[in-house]
Amino acid sequence: xxxxxxxxxxxxxxxxxxxxxxxxxxxxxxxxxxxxxxxxxxxxxxxxxxxxxxxxxxxxxxxxxxxxxxxxxxxxxxxxxxxxxxxxxxxxxxxxxxxxxxxxxxxxxxxxxx
Amino acid sequence: xxxxxxxxxxxxxxxxxxxxxxxxxxxxxxxxxxxxxxxxxxxxxxxxxxxxxxxxxxxxxxxxxxxxxxxxxxxxxxxxxxxxxxxxxxxxxxxxxxxxxxxxxxxxxxx
Numbered sequence: 001x002x003x004x005x006x007x008x009x010x011x012x013x014x015x016x017x018x019x020x021x022x023x024x025x026x027x028x029x030x031x032x033x034x035x036x037x038x039x040x041x042x043x044x045x046x047x048x049x050x051x052x053x054x055x056x057x058x059x060x061x062x063x064x065x066x067x068x069x070x071x072x073x074x075x076x077x078x079x080x081x082x083x084x085x086x087x088x089x090x091x092x093x094x095x096x097x098x099x100x101x102x103x104x105x106x107x108x109x110x111x112x113x114x
Numbered sequence: 115x116x117x118x119x120x121x122x123x124x125x126x127x128x129x130x131x132x133x134x135x136x137x138x139x140x141x142x143x144x145x146x147x148x149x150x151x152x153x154x155x156x157x158x159x160x161x162x163x164x165x166x167x168x169x170x171x172x173x174x175x176x177x178x179x180x181x182x183x184x185x186x187x188x189x190x191x192x193x194x195x196x197x198x199x200x201x202x203x204x205x206x207x208x209x210x211x212x213x214x215x216x217x218x219x220x221x222x223x224x225x
Contacts, residue, residue, distance in 0.1 A: 033213055040151075040202060042118075042218040088157065100147060100162030100170045102214065107156070 023089030118217035139207030
C-alpha cells in the first residue's frame with residue numbers, strides 16, 4: 001500500500017506562478033525524497049530531506065518537512081512550461097532499519113501553461 | 115558519468131511467456147532496486163539487491179525474481195506472464211543513505 005498521500009492530485013498554473021505540492025505519510029522515516037516523472041518515463045531525483053532537517057533548497061525548489069505532522073511540501077517557484085510533469089514524494093518507510101524500500105505517494109500532476 | 119541504463123526500452127510478450135529485463139547501475143553503486151509502475155497502482159517496490167544478494171522483496175508472487183551479477187548489474191525475470199504484469203518497470207541504484215537514480219524504464223506489454 002502507498003504510505004504517501006499527495007495533495008492536490010492535479011495542479012494547473014500559469015508560467016511564472018509558484019506551485020506547491022503536499023505529501024503526508026504514516027510511519028517514522030529516515031528521510032523523504034521528491035522525484036519528478038515526465039510522460040511516464042524514468043524518475044528524476046529532485047531533493048532528499050533527512051528527518052532531522054526542516055527545510056532544504058535546491059535552485060527553484062524548496063522542500064519543508066514537519067515530522068510532528070508527518071508531512072512535507074514541495075514548492076517550485078517561478079514555474080516554467082518545462083516543469084510540467086508528475087511529482088512524487090517517497091519515504092524510506094521505517095525510521096529504524098534500512099529496508100531498501102521506498103514508499104511512493106500517488107503523485108501530483110503539474111501542468112504549467114505557457 | 116553514465117546514468118542507470120535499462121534494456122530493452124519496450125518489450126511485448128504473450129501471456130504465459132517469460133520476460134527478462136536488464137539494468138546497469140551507476141558506477142560505484144552497489145545497490146539495485148526494481149519497481150513496478152502499473153496503471154492505477156502507482157509505484158510498487160519489487161526487489162532490492164546489494165552486493166549480489168537479495169536484501170528485500172515487495173509483495174509480489176515468486177514468479178517475479180531476479181539476480182545481481184558481480185559487476186552489480188541486475189536482471190529481473192517475470193515468469194508465466196499475466197496480462198496485469200503490463201507496466202513500466204523501473205530500476206534504480208544508490209549508495210547507502212543517498213537518493214536513488216532511476217533508469218528510463220522498460221515498458222512491458224503482455225498480450
